Amino acid sequence: MGLILASQSASRRAMLEAAGVPFTPMAAGIDEEAAKAALTAEGISARNLADALAELKATKLSRRFPQDLVLGCDQVASLGARIFDKAGSREEAAEQLRALAGETHSQTSAAVICEGGQPVWRHIDVAKLAMRDFSGDFLDAYLDEEWPAVGGCAGGYRIEGPGAQLFTRIDGSHFTVLGLPLLPLLDYLRVRGVMRA
C-alpha cells in the first residue's frame, strides 16, 4: 500500500517531500471549476466546499487505485461569506487583496484520504490571517514582484515569500496557510504505517 497525492499543487508536493513523506503525485483528473461552480451555487460554506472538493479529488483516483491511500486536498480563502477564487489576472489579484486589507480572513485547508474508493480519514483546519491596510504603492510593487506567481495561490500571496509583508498576525498552522493540514495528516500516516511512529 502506497500513498498517492491527488494534486498538482507545488506547495503540497514540497511540504510532503520536506516532511519526508513517501508519496506518488498524480493529477486528480476532475473538472474542479465545474465542481466548484455547482457547489458554490448552493451557497456552500468555505469549510464544506474545501471538504467536498478534497473528497472529490481523492475518490476519483482511489477508484483507479483501490489498494493505495489516496490523499485529496483543497484550500479556500474566505472573508465572511465571500469565497475568493484564485485570481485570474493581476487586476483581480489587486481587487482581492484590497478587499482583504485591514481585515482578518480565513484560510481553510481540507485533506481527505480514500481507500478502496471510500473516505477513511479527513481533516479540515482553519488559519486566521490579519492583513494590514497597506498603501496603493505597496500593492503595485508587491504585484510587480509576485504576479503571476501568486495566480496559483488561494488568497493571492505566498506566505513563505514576500506575502509575509501583507500580515500583522497569523493564528493557526503555517502548513494550513500553505494548503495542507500537515501535522494531523502525519499522525494518520503513522497510524497506517506509512510513516514511522
Ligand SMILES: Nc1nc2c(ncn2[C@H]2C[C@H](O)[C@@H](COP(=O)(O)OP(=O)(O)OP(=O)(O)O)O2)c(=O)[nH]1
Ligand atoms: N507557495 C504557496 N502556495 C500557497 C499559499 N497559499 C495557498 N497556496 C496554494 C496551495 C494550493 O496549491 C493553492 C490552493 O488551491 P487548490 O486547493 O485549488 O489547489 P491547486 O489547484 O493548486 O492544486 P490541486 O487542486 O490540489 O491539484 O494555493 C502560500 O502561502 N504559499
